[in-house]
Amino acid sequence: MGGDASSSSSSAVRLRSIYVSSCGPPVGDTAEAPNGGAGEASSRSVAKFNGDDVEGAPHEAAAGVALNQFMADSDVKDSLHPADPLMLPESTHSLLFIESICSLPWMFSFAIAMLSFMCLWLAFENNINSGSADNRFNIPANVTTSVRVAQYLSILIALLMEEEIPTGLFLLRQIQQQDFHQKFPSKRGKSKKYWKFVLAAIFRILSGYFFLINVFVILVQATGVIEIFYDVLALQFVQQLDDIAFNLAKIDVLGNRLQKACTSPVFRQEFEKQKVKCKKSDAVLKALYFLNLFGLVAGMVVVSTRQLSGHYQCNSITVNFNDEIWYPARALNVETGQYEDWTLIFSYFNGVYEKNGTHAGRPVYSEMRKFDRTAYEGVIPAEIRYCEDISAWIFAHEHIRKNDDESADELGCNWLMRTEETDEFDLLNYEGYWSIWTGVVGKTEIDIICNECVSNVDCNLNGKCMNGLCQCKQNEEVQYLGTHCETRLSEGCKTIIGERGDEMMSVEYYNGAMNETGPLDTLFQEYARPVYTFIGDEIDGQPMREDDVIWLMFTGRRWFGIQFNMRERNITLDELYGGLIEFHAFWNRAYSTVTTFVSDPSNNPTPVGMDW
Numbered sequence: 001m002g003g004d005a006s007s008s009s010s011s012a013v014r015l016r017s018i019y020v021s022s023c024g025p026p027v028g029d030t031a032e033a034p035n036g037g038a039g040e041a042s043s044r045s046v047a048k049f050n051g052d053d054v055e056g057a058p059h060e061a062a063a064g065v066a067l068n069q070f071m072a073d074s075d076v077k078d079s080l081h082p083a084d085p086l087m088l089p090e091s092t093h094s095l096l097f098i099e100s101i102c103s104l105p106w107m108f109s110f111a112i113a114m115l116s117f118m119c120l121w122l123a124f125e126n127n128i129n130s131g132s133a134d135n136r137f138n139i140p141a142n143v144t145t146s147v148r149v150a151q152y153l154s155i156l157i158a159l160l161m162e163e164e165i166p167t168g169l170f171l172l173r174q175i176q177q178q179d180f181h182q183k184f185p186s187k188r189g190k191s192k193k194y195w196k197f198v199l200a201a202i203f204r205i206l207s208g209y210f211f212l213i214n215v216f217v218i219l220v221q222a223t224g225v226i227e228i229f230y231d232v233l234a235l236q237f238v239q240q241l242d243d244i245a246f247n248l249a250k251i252d253v254l255g256n257r258l259q260k261a262c263t264s265p266v267f268r269q270e271f272e273k274q275k276v277k278c279k280k281s282d283a284v285l286k287a288l289y290f291l292n293l294f295g296l297v298a299g300m301v302v303v304s305t306r307q308l309s310g311h312y313q314c315n316s317i318t319v320n321f322n323d324e325i326w327y328p329a330r331a332l333n334v335e336t337g338q339y340e341d342w343t344l345i346f347s348y349f350n351g352v353y354e355k356n357g358t359h360a361g362r363p364v365y366s367e368m369r370k371f372d373r374t375a376y377e378g379v380i381p382a383e384i385r386y387c388e389d390i391s392a393w394i395f396a397h398e399h400i401r402k403n404d405d406e407s408a409d410e411l412g413c414n415w416l417m418r419t420e421e422t423d424e425f426d427l428l429n430y431e432g433y434w435s436i437w438t439g440v441v442g443k444t445e446i447d448i449i450c451n452e453c454v455s456n457v458d459c460n461l462n463g464k465c466m467n468g469l470c471q472c473k474q475n476e477e478v479q480y481l482g483t484h485c486e487t488r489l490s491e492g493c494k495t496i497i498g499e500r501g502d503e504m505m506s507v508e509y510y511n512g513a514m515n516e517t518g519p520l521d522t523l524f525q526e527y528a529r530p531v532y533t534f535i536g537d538e539i540d541g542q543p544m545r546e547d548d549v550i551w552l553m554f555t556g557r558r559w560f561g562i563q564f565n566m567r568e569r570n571i572t573l574d575e576l577y578g579g580l581i582e583f584h585a586f587w588n589r590a591y592s593t594v595t596t597f598v599s600d601p602s603n604n605p606t607p608v609g610m611d612w
Contacts, residue, residue, distance in 0.1 A: 086174060086271050089167060090250070090262070092242040093204055097196035098266050105261035108254070112245045113203065119238040120210050127217045133454045134468075135312060139220050141426035142307045142361045150225045151304075154232050155296045158215040159289060161236045164208030168201040169288065175271050183269045211239050216296055220303045313363045314428060314450035315355045318483050319384065321346040321417075321446055323557045323601045326438040331586075332399035339404060346417075346436070346444075347557030347601075348585040349382050349395075351527055352451065352483060362386040362393075362425050370526045370556075371581045373483070378582050384427065387413035393427055394418045395434075395446075402437055417444070451483040459485045482528040487605040489523075489530055496532065496608055505532035505552055510577065526583055529554035529605065549576065550596075552607055555585035559599035559607040562590065 095109035131138035177194045218231045249258035328341030352373045353365035367381035382397040394415035436444040452468045459470035462485035472480035481487035495506040507530040509520040524531040534550035547566040599610040
């Protein structure tokens with residue numbers, strides 16, 4: 001079991017760079033071969049094929065030499081026969097325990113180890129910092145099937161490329177302390193420390209797991225196939241810096257001192273493989289690849305399942321359209337069952353939209369009541385969803401058409417607004433203009449925000465973030481409305497007076513539990529703005545009739561003054577206020593003969609100071 005591989009008659013296995021000596025010394029070695037002279041050893045090679053030894057022929061000798069050379073340069077681990085000896089890996093990691101601390105080779109190997117670690121750490125920190133408080137790893141809402149397949153394939157690729165973990169564990173298991181000190185005896189009072197060897201092996205293992213963690217983070221954040229493969233290969237390059245640096249030093253690129261350290265006879269010392277007595281321990285170590293595979297696949301399955309279930313998508317959004325008008329819009333009159341010409345002001349459809357199922361791996365958002373942000377019962381809501389036929393997000397309503405030809409826009413999912421062509425799974429991530437139909441195709445912008453909060457700042461510090469939703473403050477002096485408590489209603493603005501001083505309007509409250517005997521504790525509101533009711537006997541110098549009602553209410557972008565008589569409409573007061581619950585400015589035809597005045601477009605919390 002000599003120290004020089006060229007004088008050994010048994011096979012030698014080197015991790016990373018495998019060296020096999022069972023067929024004699026490498027080409028060019030002039031040492032005496034055990035089965036003949038040096039000339040014979042250098043002029044022929046033995047190729048084993050199907051158990052038969054073939055010797056002598058020139059082309060066969062060349063094939064044997066090529067095979068030995070290939071295996072000498074290979075970067076793949078080889079198990080060979082259990083009895084074959086092994087040698088230390090040709091890596092700067094080995095210099096950490098071979099060389100003395102603070103020597104040039106040791107400092108060089110330490111610098112390479114820190115360089116590799118820092119690169120992995122910077123990659124990890126950059127990916128983690130790209131996330132948010134509610135999505136720490138910045139996992140996309142969903143991905144295409146091709147990306148998902150590439151994610152799982154890349155797990156297998158990463159495990160096949162990752163060598164540090166099995167190398168470190170293999171060294172710890174096979175090179176025992178007694179054998180280590182036997183191969184590296186004390187010289188001039190100095191001996192190589194086994195604990196340094198153990199630490200170097202542990203560093204290998206930790207480095208390997210840090211690599212796998214980086215790979216996992218990259219995979220769960222990926223949205224493109226090429227992006228996945230580029231990033232995984234980049235991480236693998238970083239992990240192989242120790243091999244690259246060692247090879248450069250070995251060929252005297254980095255100086256004579258480092259070349260001498262990297263070509264030291266230490267790397268030709270052979271260690272006998274240990275026979276593991278505990279079969280269970282051996283089985284656990286051999287199963288490590290499968291344990292790592294199971295961990296990565298399990299983590300990816302969790303992420304994929306959450307993506308498919310919409311876990312990373314916003315469940316509630318607030319949509320604010322501009323004030324574009326379309327006339328005549330073909331809308332279904334549910335009372336007559338016929339399509340009629342109506343005036344459609346797109347801001348009528350402003351408000352909260354809740355996730356109501358999924359389509360094409362993307363959420364379908366349905367319009368909620370303007371009164372209390374719950375689902376409509378008697379009104380068919382508008383929807384924002386993805387249309388696969390045109391690869392775009394659309395705003396649509398099943399009872400509103402572009403024209404009477406129902407099949408004219410079948411391919412476009414009967415859109416009223418649509419994005420440009422996109423494969424974006426998260427509506428909030430779309431950046432660009434929307435096309436809008438107002439009799440012709442135009443361009444517009446839509447303001448869309450997620451109603452979920454992470455901290456009180458998301459509630460504009462006017463409420464508390466509880467279970468992902470804002471609970472707005474309410475007290476005697478001020479009350480806050482809206483999904484983010486953005487609308488402020490102060491005590492002084494609960495009653496407003498017209499410019500002439502004889503027109504007074506006030507907000508009203510009702511019992512939130514809909515109990516006639518309960519307290520009036522809930523504000524009447526529409527579109528997150530208070531509803532004002534006229535209080536007085538005269539308006540514009542004319543006496544109010546009995547059962548006359550005048551409301552001032554917000555309709556998405558403008559304040560409308562609405563006046564009507566309950567007796568003429570044959571409705572009771574309870575029915576009147578009950579109608580507010582299902583109120584929709586478009587389907588209730590707010591802009592009609594009952595509309596007496598309209599404000600300029602505004603997002604003001606109250607009508608104070610508005611031009612009419």
